[in-house]
Amino acid sequence: MKKIKLSENLELSQVVMGCMRIADSNLTENELLDLVEKCLDMGVTSIDHAPVYGGYTCEKIFGDAVLRKRPELRDKMQLITKAGIVCPGHYGNKTIYYKSTKEEILKEMDESLEKLGTDHVDLLLIHRPDPLADPAETADALETVVKQGKALNVGVSNFLPSQMTMLQSYLNIPLVTNQMELSVKNTENFFNGVVDDAFTRRIPLMAWSPLGGGDVFKSTDEKFVRLRTVLTAIAEEHKTTIDAVIYAWLFVHPVRIAAITGTMNADRIQKAVDATELELSYDEWYQILEASRGYAVP
Template sequence: MKEIIVNNDMKISQVVAGCMRVADANLTGHQFLTFVEECMEMGITTFDHAPVYGGYTCEKIFGDAVLRVRPQLRKKMQIVTKTGIVLKGKDGNKTIRYESSKKEIQKEIESSLRNLGTDYIDLLLVHRPDILADPQETADALDQLVQEGKVLHLGVSNFMPSQIAALQSYMKNPISINQMEFSVKTTENFTNGVMDDALIRRMPLMAWSPLGGGSVFSGEDKQSVRLRAKLQEIAEDYHTSIDTIMYSWLFRHPVKIAAITGTLNIERVKKAVEALEITLSYDEWYQILEASRGYCVP
Protein backbone atom coordinates (compact mmCIF):
# COMPACT_ATOMS: atom_id res chain seq x y z
CA MET A 1 0.00 0.00 0.00
CA LYS A 2 1.31 3.42 -0.93
CA GLU A 3 1.35 5.98 1.87
CA ILE A 4 1.08 9.75 1.96
CA ILE A 5 3.03 11.85 4.45
CA VAL A 6 0.94 14.44 6.29
CA ASN A 7 2.60 17.32 8.12
CA ASN A 8 6.02 15.66 7.80
CA ASP A 9 5.48 13.06 10.52
CA MET A 10 2.23 11.14 9.98
CA LYS A 11 1.57 8.59 7.25
CA ILE A 12 -1.88 7.76 5.93
CA SER A 13 -2.77 5.04 3.44
CA GLN A 14 -3.50 6.37 -0.05
CA VAL A 15 -6.73 4.38 -0.01
CA VAL A 16 -8.87 5.45 2.95
CA ALA A 17 -11.82 3.44 4.23
CA GLY A 18 -14.84 5.71 4.55
CA CYS A 19 -17.26 4.91 7.36
CA MET A 20 -20.17 7.16 6.39
CA ARG A 21 -22.47 4.29 5.40
CA VAL A 22 -21.76 1.94 8.30
CA ALA A 23 -25.14 2.54 9.92
CA ASP A 24 -26.98 1.65 6.70
CA ALA A 25 -25.02 -1.52 5.96
CA ASN A 26 -26.91 -3.84 8.33
CA LEU A 27 -23.68 -5.57 9.31
CA THR A 28 -23.23 -7.33 12.62
CA GLY A 29 -20.43 -6.06 14.81
CA HIS A 30 -18.38 -9.12 13.91
CA GLN A 31 -18.95 -8.58 10.18
CA PHE A 32 -17.85 -4.96 10.42
CA LEU A 33 -14.77 -5.92 12.45
CA THR A 34 -13.89 -8.46 9.76
CA PHE A 35 -14.22 -5.76 7.11
CA VAL A 36 -11.87 -3.45 9.03
CA GLU A 37 -9.34 -6.22 9.56
CA GLU A 38 -9.45 -7.15 5.86
CA CYS A 39 -8.84 -3.53 4.96
CA MET A 40 -5.84 -3.39 7.26
CA GLU A 41 -4.46 -6.62 5.81
CA MET A 42 -4.42 -4.84 2.42
CA GLY A 43 -2.57 -1.91 3.95
CA ILE A 44 -5.56 0.39 4.40
CA THR A 45 -4.85 1.85 7.81
CA THR A 46 -6.78 5.13 7.62
CA PHE A 47 -10.49 5.34 8.48
CA ASP A 48 -12.60 8.41 7.75
CA HIS A 49 -15.42 9.46 10.10
CA ALA A 50 -17.58 12.42 11.07
CA PRO A 51 -19.88 12.82 14.08
CA VAL A 52 -22.91 13.42 11.83
CA TYR A 53 -22.49 10.25 9.77
CA GLY A 54 -25.41 7.91 10.27
CA GLY A 55 -27.21 10.57 12.26
CA TYR A 56 -24.55 10.55 14.99
CA THR A 57 -24.27 6.74 15.08
CA CYS A 58 -21.36 5.64 12.86
CA GLU A 59 -18.54 6.59 15.20
CA LYS A 60 -20.07 4.57 18.02
CA ILE A 61 -20.62 1.58 15.75
CA PHE A 62 -16.91 1.69 14.88
CA GLY A 63 -15.92 2.03 18.53
CA ASP A 64 -18.18 -0.79 19.71
CA ALA A 65 -17.37 -3.21 16.89
CA VAL A 66 -13.68 -2.50 16.42
CA LEU A 67 -11.72 -0.66 19.08
CA ARG A 68 -13.53 -1.98 22.13
CA VAL A 69 -13.16 -5.53 20.78
CA ARG A 70 -9.66 -5.21 19.29
CA PRO A 71 -8.03 -2.30 21.16
CA GLN A 72 -4.63 -3.41 19.89
CA LEU A 73 -5.63 -2.22 16.41
CA ARG A 74 -5.65 1.42 17.51
CA LYS A 75 -1.90 1.97 17.24
CA LYS A 76 -1.90 0.44 13.77
CA MET A 77 -4.52 2.79 12.29
CA GLN A 78 -5.14 6.48 11.72
CA ILE A 79 -8.56 7.84 12.63
CA VAL A 80 -9.85 10.88 10.77
CA THR A 81 -12.92 12.68 12.02
CA LYS A 82 -14.47 16.09 11.63
CA THR A 83 -16.18 18.92 13.44
CA GLY A 84 -18.51 21.74 12.55
CA ILE A 85 -21.81 20.35 11.20
CA VAL A 86 -24.89 20.24 13.42
CA LEU A 87 -27.88 18.32 12.08
CA LYS A 88 -31.51 19.39 12.21
CA GLY A 89 -33.16 18.20 15.41
CA LYS A 90 -29.91 18.06 17.38
CA ASP A 91 -30.42 20.00 20.63
CA GLY A 92 -33.67 21.41 19.24
CA ASN A 93 -32.15 22.87 16.05
CA LYS A 94 -34.68 23.77 13.36
CA THR A 95 -32.22 23.43 10.48
CA ILE A 96 -28.86 21.94 9.59
CA ARG A 97 -26.05 24.38 10.23
CA TYR A 98 -22.30 24.80 10.24
CA GLU A 99 -20.77 25.85 13.55
CA SER A 100 -17.08 26.13 14.37
CA SER A 101 -17.39 27.83 17.73
CA LYS A 102 -15.05 26.75 20.51
CA LYS A 103 -17.97 25.32 22.47
CA GLU A 104 -19.17 23.19 19.55
CA ILE A 105 -15.70 21.97 18.62
CA GLN A 106 -14.95 20.93 22.19
CA LYS A 107 -18.33 19.22 22.56
CA GLU A 108 -17.95 17.31 19.32
CA ILE A 109 -14.40 16.11 19.95
CA GLU A 110 -15.31 14.80 23.40
CA SER A 111 -18.26 12.94 21.88
CA SER A 112 -16.09 11.52 19.09
CA LEU A 113 -13.42 10.30 21.51
CA ARG A 114 -16.05 8.64 23.65
CA ASN A 115 -17.93 7.04 20.76
CA LEU A 116 -14.86 5.84 18.91
CA GLY A 117 -13.32 4.38 22.05
CA THR A 118 -10.02 6.23 21.80
CA ASP A 119 -8.22 8.98 23.67
CA TYR A 120 -6.84 10.77 20.61
CA ILE A 121 -7.72 11.58 17.01
CA ASP A 122 -4.97 11.37 14.42
CA LEU A 123 -6.47 13.96 12.09
CA LEU A 124 -9.31 16.38 12.85
CA LEU A 125 -10.90 18.29 9.97
CA VAL A 126 -13.16 21.32 10.06
CA HIS A 127 -15.98 19.77 8.03
CA ARG A 128 -17.32 22.85 6.23
CA PRO A 129 -16.52 26.57 6.24
CA ASP A 130 -18.68 28.30 8.85
CA ILE A 131 -19.71 31.74 7.61
CA LEU A 132 -20.27 33.01 11.16
CA ALA A 133 -17.08 31.58 12.64
CA ASP A 134 -14.74 33.86 14.55
CA PRO A 135 -11.44 32.64 13.06
CA GLN A 136 -9.45 33.36 16.19
CA GLU A 137 -11.91 31.42 18.33
CA THR A 138 -11.88 28.48 15.92
CA ALA A 139 -8.09 28.52 15.67
CA ASP A 140 -7.66 28.68 19.44
CA ALA A 141 -10.03 25.74 19.94
CA LEU A 142 -8.17 23.62 17.38
CA ASP A 143 -4.73 24.53 18.70
CA GLN A 144 -5.85 23.73 22.24
CA LEU A 145 -6.89 20.22 21.20
CA VAL A 146 -3.41 19.62 19.81
CA GLN A 147 -1.80 21.03 22.95
CA GLU A 148 -3.93 18.70 25.09
CA GLY A 149 -2.94 15.68 22.98
CA LYS A 150 -6.54 14.93 22.00
CA VAL A 151 -5.74 15.64 18.35
CA LEU A 152 -2.42 15.04 16.60
CA HIS A 153 -2.95 16.87 13.29
CA LEU A 154 -5.41 19.38 11.86
CA GLY A 155 -7.01 19.86 8.47
CA VAL A 156 -10.09 21.11 6.69
CA SER A 157 -12.76 19.79 4.37
CA ASN A 158 -14.50 21.58 1.51
CA PHE A 159 -12.38 24.73 1.98
CA MET A 160 -11.26 26.93 -0.90
CA PRO A 161 -7.68 28.28 -0.87
CA SER A 162 -8.65 31.71 0.47
CA GLN A 163 -10.59 30.09 3.32
CA ILE A 164 -7.60 27.92 4.22
CA ALA A 165 -5.33 30.97 4.19
CA ALA A 166 -7.70 32.96 6.38
CA LEU A 167 -7.99 30.27 9.07
CA GLN A 168 -4.30 29.37 8.91
CA SER A 169 -3.33 32.98 9.59
CA TYR A 170 -4.84 32.66 13.08
CA MET A 171 -3.47 29.21 13.91
CA LYS A 172 -0.27 28.04 15.55
CA ASN A 173 -0.48 24.53 14.08
CA PRO A 174 -0.48 23.91 10.33
CA ILE A 175 -3.51 22.96 8.28
CA SER A 176 -2.06 19.77 6.88
CA ILE A 177 -4.72 18.41 4.49
CA ASN A 178 -7.88 19.43 2.64
CA GLN A 179 -10.66 16.94 1.91
CA MET A 180 -12.58 17.85 -1.25
CA GLU A 181 -14.83 16.27 -3.85
CA PHE A 182 -12.81 14.91 -6.75
CA SER A 183 -13.82 12.42 -9.42
CA VAL A 184 -14.00 11.94 -13.17
CA LYS A 185 -17.49 13.46 -12.91
CA THR A 186 -16.55 16.40 -10.70
CA THR A 187 -13.44 18.03 -12.12
CA GLU A 188 -13.86 21.67 -11.08
CA ASN A 189 -11.42 21.39 -8.20
CA PHE A 190 -8.63 20.51 -10.62
CA THR A 191 -8.74 23.97 -12.20
CA ASN A 192 -10.19 26.41 -9.65
CA GLY A 193 -7.07 26.91 -7.55
CA VAL A 194 -7.51 24.03 -5.08
CA MET A 195 -4.77 21.94 -6.69
CA ASP A 196 -2.44 24.92 -7.11
CA ASP A 197 -2.87 25.82 -3.45
CA ALA A 198 -2.06 22.25 -2.42
CA LEU A 199 1.10 22.30 -4.53
CA ILE A 200 2.19 25.64 -3.06
CA ARG A 201 1.61 24.37 0.48
CA ARG A 202 3.16 20.94 -0.27
CA MET A 203 -0.13 19.70 1.16
CA PRO A 204 -1.85 16.40 0.25
CA LEU A 205 -5.56 16.14 -0.45
CA MET A 206 -8.30 13.65 0.29
CA ALA A 207 -10.97 12.90 -2.30
CA TRP A 208 -14.51 12.22 -1.16
CA SER A 209 -16.94 10.61 -3.60
CA PRO A 210 -14.05 9.52 -5.88
CA LEU A 211 -16.43 7.45 -8.03
CA GLY A 212 -18.78 10.37 -8.57
CA GLY A 213 -21.64 8.86 -6.61
CA GLY A 214 -21.74 5.80 -8.86
CA SER A 215 -23.70 7.36 -11.71
CA VAL A 216 -20.94 6.54 -14.21
CA PHE A 217 -21.85 2.87 -13.93
CA SER A 218 -25.49 3.17 -14.98
CA GLY A 219 -26.45 6.84 -15.45
CA GLU A 220 -28.06 7.85 -18.74
CA ASP A 221 -27.07 11.52 -18.64
CA LYS A 222 -24.73 12.54 -21.45
CA GLN A 223 -21.69 12.92 -19.22
CA SER A 224 -22.09 9.47 -17.67
CA VAL A 225 -22.59 7.85 -21.07
CA ARG A 226 -19.45 9.50 -22.48
CA LEU A 227 -17.38 8.60 -19.44
CA ARG A 228 -18.60 5.02 -19.27
CA ALA A 229 -17.58 4.39 -22.88
CA LYS A 230 -14.14 5.96 -22.51
CA LEU A 231 -13.42 4.34 -19.14
CA GLN A 232 -14.46 0.94 -20.46
CA GLU A 233 -12.15 1.35 -23.44
CA ILE A 234 -9.17 2.20 -21.24
CA ALA A 235 -10.07 -0.43 -18.63
CA GLU A 236 -9.98 -3.12 -21.30
CA ASP A 237 -6.45 -2.05 -22.26
CA TYR A 238 -5.37 -2.56 -18.64
CA HIS A 239 -7.48 -5.70 -18.12
CA THR A 240 -9.24 -4.09 -15.18
CA SER A 241 -12.54 -2.45 -14.18
CA ILE A 242 -13.78 1.06 -14.85
CA ASP A 243 -13.85 1.90 -11.15
CA THR A 244 -10.16 1.00 -10.89
CA ILE A 245 -9.47 3.39 -13.78
CA MET A 246 -11.50 6.12 -12.03
CA TYR A 247 -9.31 5.79 -8.95
CA SER A 248 -6.12 5.67 -11.02
CA TRP A 249 -7.18 8.91 -12.74
CA LEU A 250 -7.10 10.67 -9.36
CA PHE A 251 -3.84 9.06 -8.28
CA ARG A 252 -2.14 10.26 -11.48
CA HIS A 253 -2.11 13.91 -10.38
CA PRO A 254 1.16 15.27 -8.90
CA VAL A 255 -0.69 16.36 -5.78
CA LYS A 256 -0.77 13.36 -3.49
CA ILE A 257 -4.46 12.43 -3.34
CA ALA A 258 -5.88 9.90 -0.89
CA ALA A 259 -9.18 8.43 -2.11
CA ILE A 260 -11.94 7.67 0.38
CA THR A 261 -13.90 4.57 -0.53
CA GLY A 262 -17.60 4.65 0.28
CA THR A 263 -18.31 0.95 0.23
CA LEU A 264 -18.35 -1.83 2.82
CA ASN A 265 -17.94 -4.44 0.08
CA ILE A 266 -14.34 -5.61 0.40
CA GLU A 267 -14.19 -6.68 -3.25
CA ARG A 268 -14.96 -3.14 -4.36
CA VAL A 269 -12.37 -1.77 -1.94
CA LYS A 270 -9.81 -4.02 -3.63
CA LYS A 271 -10.49 -2.23 -6.91
CA ALA A 272 -9.27 1.01 -5.35
CA VAL A 273 -6.12 -0.70 -4.10
CA GLU A 274 -5.49 -2.17 -7.57
CA ALA A 275 -5.52 1.37 -9.00
CA LEU A 276 -2.29 2.16 -7.16
CA GLU A 277 -0.48 -0.15 -9.59
CA ILE A 278 -1.73 1.66 -12.71
CA THR A 279 -0.15 4.83 -14.08
CA LEU A 280 -2.24 6.36 -16.83
CA SER A 281 -0.46 8.04 -19.72
CA TYR A 282 -0.88 11.75 -20.42
CA ASP A 283 -3.08 10.87 -23.39
CA GLU A 284 -5.31 8.53 -21.39
CA TRP A 285 -5.72 11.06 -18.56
CA TYR A 286 -6.75 13.85 -20.93
CA GLN A 287 -9.05 11.54 -22.88
CA ILE A 288 -10.96 10.95 -19.64
CA LEU A 289 -11.03 14.67 -18.85
CA GLU A 290 -12.40 15.36 -22.33
CA ALA A 291 -15.07 12.68 -21.90
CA SER A 292 -16.08 14.26 -18.60
CA ARG A 293 -16.33 17.80 -19.94
CA GLY A 294 -17.68 16.96 -23.37
CA TYR A 295 -15.04 19.08 -25.09
CA CYS A 296 -11.28 19.04 -25.49
CA VAL A 297 -8.94 21.42 -23.72
CA PRO A 298 -8.63 24.81 -25.49
Protein backbone atom coordinates in the same frame (compact mmCIF):
# COMPACT_ATOMS: atom_id res chain seq x y z
CA MET B 1 0.30 0.35 -0.27
CA LYS B 2 1.60 3.80 -1.05
CA LYS B 3 1.78 6.16 1.91
CA ILE B 4 1.11 9.88 1.82
CA LYS B 5 2.99 11.95 4.38
CA LEU B 6 1.01 14.80 5.93
CA SER B 7 3.28 15.66 8.86
CA GLU B 8 6.08 14.29 11.01
CA ASN B 9 3.60 12.10 12.89
CA LEU B 10 1.05 11.27 10.19
CA GLU B 11 1.20 9.17 7.05
CA LEU B 12 -2.07 8.10 5.43
CA SER B 13 -2.52 5.07 3.23
CA GLN B 14 -3.32 6.30 -0.28
CA VAL B 15 -6.59 4.36 -0.03
CA VAL B 16 -8.61 5.47 2.99
CA MET B 17 -11.65 3.55 4.26
CA GLY B 18 -14.63 5.90 4.51
CA CYS B 19 -17.25 5.22 7.17
CA MET B 20 -20.15 7.43 6.01
CA ARG B 21 -22.18 4.46 4.82
CA ILE B 22 -21.60 1.96 7.65
CA ALA B 23 -24.98 2.58 9.26
CA ASP B 24 -26.80 2.03 5.95
CA SER B 25 -24.75 -1.07 5.12
CA ASN B 26 -26.50 -3.16 7.81
CA LEU B 27 -23.26 -5.09 8.39
CA THR B 28 -23.27 -6.99 11.68
CA GLU B 29 -20.57 -6.03 14.20
CA ASN B 30 -18.58 -9.13 13.22
CA GLU B 31 -18.90 -8.33 9.52
CA LEU B 32 -17.71 -4.76 10.11
CA LEU B 33 -14.78 -5.97 12.21
CA ASP B 34 -13.93 -8.47 9.46
CA LEU B 35 -14.05 -5.68 6.84
CA VAL B 36 -11.75 -3.44 8.90
CA GLU B 37 -9.30 -6.33 9.41
CA LYS B 38 -9.33 -7.03 5.66
CA CYS B 39 -8.62 -3.34 5.00
CA LEU B 40 -5.69 -3.37 7.43
CA ASP B 41 -4.36 -6.51 5.71
CA MET B 42 -4.62 -4.74 2.34
CA GLY B 43 -2.65 -1.79 3.73
CA VAL B 44 -5.73 0.44 3.96
CA THR B 45 -4.83 1.69 7.42
CA SER B 46 -6.45 5.13 7.40
CA ILE B 47 -10.13 5.40 8.35
CA ASP B 48 -12.34 8.43 7.77
CA HIS B 49 -15.24 9.39 10.05
CA ALA B 50 -17.41 12.35 10.93
CA PRO B 51 -19.80 12.80 13.85
CA VAL B 52 -22.78 13.37 11.54
CA TYR B 53 -22.38 10.19 9.46
CA GLY B 54 -25.39 7.91 9.71
CA GLY B 55 -27.31 10.57 11.66
CA TYR B 56 -24.64 10.63 14.41
CA THR B 57 -24.41 6.81 14.58
CA CYS B 58 -21.42 5.69 12.48
CA GLU B 59 -18.64 6.56 14.94
CA LYS B 60 -20.32 4.53 17.70
CA ILE B 61 -21.08 1.61 15.37
CA PHE B 62 -17.35 1.55 14.52
CA GLY B 63 -16.28 1.90 18.16
CA ASP B 64 -18.57 -0.93 19.27
CA ALA B 65 -17.63 -3.29 16.44
CA VAL B 66 -13.92 -2.56 16.22
CA LEU B 67 -12.06 -0.67 18.94
CA ARG B 68 -14.03 -1.77 22.00
CA LYS B 69 -13.74 -5.39 20.80
CA ARG B 70 -10.15 -5.25 19.54
CA PRO B 71 -8.41 -2.24 21.18
CA GLU B 72 -5.04 -3.53 19.96
CA LEU B 73 -6.08 -2.56 16.41
CA ARG B 74 -5.94 1.15 17.35
CA ASP B 75 -2.18 1.37 16.83
CA LYS B 76 -2.46 -0.21 13.39
CA MET B 77 -4.72 2.54 12.02
CA GLN B 78 -4.86 6.28 11.51
CA LEU B 79 -8.24 7.69 12.56
CA ILE B 80 -9.65 10.82 10.98
CA THR B 81 -12.75 12.61 12.14
CA LYS B 82 -14.33 16.00 11.62
CA ALA B 83 -16.27 18.66 13.48
CA GLY B 84 -18.55 21.54 12.70
CA ILE B 85 -21.75 20.28 11.05
CA VAL B 86 -24.96 20.38 13.08
CA CYS B 87 -27.82 18.36 11.61
CA PRO B 88 -31.48 19.40 11.95
CA GLY B 89 -32.95 18.60 15.35
CA HIS B 90 -29.60 18.00 17.06
CA TYR B 91 -30.07 21.00 19.33
CA GLY B 92 -33.74 21.44 18.44
CA ASN B 93 -32.61 23.40 15.34
CA LYS B 94 -34.85 23.62 12.27
CA THR B 95 -32.08 23.62 9.69
CA ILE B 96 -28.66 22.09 9.10
CA TYR B 97 -25.87 24.54 9.87
CA TYR B 98 -22.09 24.70 10.09
CA LYS B 99 -20.62 25.78 13.42
CA SER B 100 -16.90 26.14 14.07
CA THR B 101 -17.01 27.81 17.48
CA LYS B 102 -14.56 26.67 20.13
CA GLU B 103 -17.36 25.26 22.28
CA GLU B 104 -18.80 23.20 19.41
CA ILE B 105 -15.44 21.83 18.24
CA LEU B 106 -14.28 20.84 21.73
CA LYS B 107 -17.65 19.20 22.45
CA GLU B 108 -17.67 17.27 19.16
CA MET B 109 -14.06 16.19 19.70
CA ASP B 110 -14.86 14.67 23.09
CA GLU B 111 -17.99 12.98 21.77
CA SER B 112 -16.11 11.49 18.80
CA LEU B 113 -13.38 10.04 21.03
CA GLU B 114 -15.97 8.52 23.32
CA LYS B 115 -17.96 7.00 20.43
CA LEU B 116 -14.93 5.73 18.52
CA GLY B 117 -13.41 4.18 21.62
CA THR B 118 -10.05 5.93 21.50
CA ASP B 119 -8.20 8.68 23.39
CA HIS B 120 -7.02 10.48 20.26
CA VAL B 121 -7.54 10.79 16.53
CA ASP B 122 -4.65 11.23 14.12
CA LEU B 123 -6.40 14.01 12.23
CA LEU B 124 -9.30 16.34 13.00
CA LEU B 125 -10.82 18.29 10.10
CA ILE B 126 -13.18 21.26 10.14
CA HIS B 127 -15.89 19.60 8.04
CA ARG B 128 -17.15 22.65 6.16
CA PRO B 129 -16.41 26.38 6.33
CA ASP B 130 -18.71 28.19 8.77
CA PRO B 131 -19.64 31.61 7.37
CA LEU B 132 -20.31 32.92 10.89
CA ALA B 133 -17.06 31.66 12.41
CA ASP B 134 -14.44 33.89 13.96
CA PRO B 135 -11.25 32.27 12.62
CA ALA B 136 -9.32 33.24 15.79
CA GLU B 137 -11.77 31.16 17.82
CA THR B 138 -11.69 28.20 15.42
CA ALA B 139 -7.88 28.31 15.46
CA ASP B 140 -7.88 28.42 19.27
CA ALA B 141 -10.09 25.30 19.32
CA LEU B 142 -7.81 23.43 16.91
CA GLU B 143 -4.69 24.33 18.88
CA THR B 144 -6.45 23.29 22.09
CA VAL B 145 -7.33 19.77 20.85
CA VAL B 146 -3.73 19.31 19.68
CA LYS B 147 -2.32 20.58 23.01
CA GLN B 148 -4.68 18.21 24.84
CA GLY B 149 -3.39 15.33 22.69
CA LYS B 150 -6.92 14.57 21.48
CA ALA B 151 -5.99 15.20 17.83
CA LEU B 152 -2.41 14.79 16.60
CA ASN B 153 -2.99 16.92 13.47
CA VAL B 154 -5.61 19.29 12.12
CA GLY B 155 -6.90 20.18 8.69
CA VAL B 156 -9.98 21.24 6.79
CA SER B 157 -12.54 19.93 4.35
CA ASN B 158 -14.43 21.71 1.56
CA PHE B 159 -12.40 24.91 2.07
CA LEU B 160 -11.62 27.37 -0.69
CA PRO B 161 -7.93 28.34 -0.83
CA SER B 162 -8.78 31.79 0.57
CA GLN B 163 -10.65 30.24 3.50
CA MET B 164 -7.67 28.02 4.25
CA THR B 165 -5.29 30.99 4.07
CA MET B 166 -7.47 32.93 6.48
CA LEU B 167 -7.70 30.11 9.05
CA GLN B 168 -3.99 29.28 8.72
CA SER B 169 -3.10 32.91 9.40
CA TYR B 170 -4.56 32.56 12.92
CA LEU B 171 -2.91 29.19 13.61
CA ASN B 172 0.51 28.35 14.98
CA ILE B 173 0.25 24.77 13.71
CA PRO B 174 -0.14 23.73 10.07
CA LEU B 175 -3.36 22.66 8.40
CA VAL B 176 -2.11 19.38 6.93
CA THR B 177 -4.74 18.68 4.28
CA ASN B 178 -7.96 19.79 2.60
CA GLN B 179 -10.51 17.00 2.04
CA MET B 180 -12.39 17.85 -1.15
CA GLU B 181 -14.76 16.32 -3.66
CA LEU B 182 -12.38 15.19 -6.42
CA SER B 183 -13.40 12.62 -9.02
CA VAL B 184 -14.15 11.96 -12.65
CA LYS B 185 -17.67 13.16 -11.78
CA ASN B 186 -16.51 16.43 -10.27
CA THR B 187 -13.37 17.73 -11.98
CA GLU B 188 -13.94 21.38 -10.97
CA ASN B 189 -11.57 21.29 -7.98
CA PHE B 190 -8.67 20.52 -10.33
CA PHE B 191 -9.13 23.87 -12.05
CA ASN B 192 -10.39 26.37 -9.46
CA GLY B 193 -7.23 26.88 -7.43
CA VAL B 194 -7.69 24.07 -4.88
CA VAL B 195 -4.91 21.92 -6.37
CA ASP B 196 -2.62 24.92 -6.95
CA ASP B 197 -3.15 25.92 -3.32
CA ALA B 198 -2.23 22.43 -2.08
CA PHE B 199 0.96 22.54 -4.14
CA THR B 200 1.74 26.00 -2.76
CA ARG B 201 1.30 24.75 0.83
CA ARG B 202 3.17 21.48 0.04
CA ILE B 203 0.23 19.51 1.39
CA PRO B 204 -1.63 16.53 -0.11
CA LEU B 205 -5.38 16.44 -0.75
CA MET B 206 -7.96 13.87 0.30
CA ALA B 207 -10.67 13.00 -2.25
CA TRP B 208 -14.18 12.30 -1.01
CA SER B 209 -16.75 10.42 -3.16
CA PRO B 210 -13.99 9.30 -5.56
CA LEU B 211 -16.52 7.20 -7.51
CA GLY B 212 -19.00 10.06 -7.62
CA GLY B 213 -21.08 8.37 -4.91
CA GLY B 214 -21.69 5.47 -7.34
CA ASP B 215 -23.14 7.65 -10.14
CA VAL B 216 -20.33 6.61 -12.45
CA PHE B 217 -21.68 3.05 -12.45
CA LYS B 218 -25.42 3.65 -12.37
CA SER B 219 -26.47 7.03 -13.72
CA THR B 220 -28.13 7.16 -17.11
CA ASP B 221 -27.23 10.84 -17.54
CA GLU B 222 -25.45 11.54 -20.82
CA LYS B 223 -22.28 12.56 -18.92
CA PHE B 224 -22.00 9.22 -17.13
CA VAL B 225 -22.84 7.16 -20.22
CA ARG B 226 -20.04 9.03 -22.03
CA LEU B 227 -17.67 8.49 -19.11
CA ARG B 228 -18.45 4.76 -18.90
CA THR B 229 -17.67 4.32 -22.59
CA VAL B 230 -14.23 5.92 -22.25
CA LEU B 231 -13.46 4.29 -18.87
CA THR B 232 -14.41 0.84 -20.19
CA ALA B 233 -12.09 1.20 -23.21
CA ILE B 234 -9.18 2.32 -20.99
CA ALA B 235 -9.90 -0.44 -18.45
CA GLU B 236 -9.83 -3.05 -21.24
CA GLU B 237 -6.53 -1.68 -22.48
CA HIS B 238 -5.02 -2.08 -18.98
CA LYS B 239 -6.83 -5.41 -18.33
CA THR B 240 -8.48 -3.93 -15.25
CA THR B 241 -11.86 -2.62 -14.08
CA ILE B 242 -13.38 0.81 -14.49
CA ASP B 243 -13.27 1.37 -10.71
CA ALA B 244 -9.49 0.96 -10.78
CA VAL B 245 -9.19 3.43 -13.68
CA ILE B 246 -11.34 5.99 -11.83
CA TYR B 247 -9.13 5.79 -8.73
CA ALA B 248 -5.94 5.81 -10.84
CA TRP B 249 -7.14 9.04 -12.47
CA LEU B 250 -6.74 10.61 -9.00
CA PHE B 251 -3.65 8.70 -7.90
CA VAL B 252 -1.48 9.67 -10.88
CA HIS B 253 -1.84 13.36 -10.00
CA PRO B 254 1.44 14.72 -8.58
CA VAL B 255 -0.28 16.81 -5.90
CA ARG B 256 -0.66 13.51 -3.96
CA ILE B 257 -4.26 12.46 -3.45
CA ALA B 258 -5.57 9.96 -0.89
CA ALA B 259 -8.95 8.59 -2.02
CA ILE B 260 -11.63 7.77 0.56
CA THR B 261 -13.61 4.73 -0.51
CA GLY B 262 -17.32 4.59 0.28
CA THR B 263 -18.13 0.96 -0.39
CA MET B 264 -18.44 -1.55 2.42
CA ASN B 265 -17.38 -4.34 0.06
CA ALA B 266 -13.79 -5.58 0.51
CA ASP B 267 -13.46 -6.72 -3.13
CA ARG B 268 -14.43 -3.23 -4.28
CA ILE B 269 -11.93 -1.63 -1.86
CA GLN B 270 -9.30 -3.97 -3.37
CA LYS B 271 -9.93 -2.24 -6.76
CA ALA B 272 -8.77 1.01 -5.19
CA VAL B 273 -5.68 -0.73 -3.84
CA ASP B 274 -4.97 -2.18 -7.32
CA ALA B 275 -5.23 1.33 -8.76
CA THR B 276 -2.27 2.57 -6.71
CA GLU B 277 -0.06 0.60 -9.14
CA LEU B 278 -1.88 1.63 -12.32
CA GLU B 279 -0.19 4.15 -14.62
CA LEU B 280 -2.33 6.30 -16.92
CA SER B 281 -0.87 8.27 -19.80
CA TYR B 282 -1.47 11.99 -20.35
CA ASP B 283 -3.69 10.97 -23.27
CA GLU B 284 -5.81 8.67 -21.08
CA TRP B 285 -6.10 11.28 -18.29
CA TYR B 286 -7.32 13.86 -20.83
CA GLN B 287 -9.71 11.39 -22.51
CA ILE B 288 -11.40 10.91 -19.12
CA LEU B 289 -11.43 14.67 -18.42
CA GLU B 290 -12.96 15.31 -21.83
CA ALA B 291 -15.62 12.62 -21.32
CA SER B 292 -16.53 14.11 -17.95
CA ARG B 293 -16.78 17.68 -19.20
CA GLY B 294 -18.23 16.88 -22.60
CA TYR B 295 -15.70 19.06 -24.42
CA ALA B 296 -12.02 19.00 -25.22
CA VAL B 297 -9.57 21.52 -23.79
CA PRO B 298 -9.05 24.37 -26.28
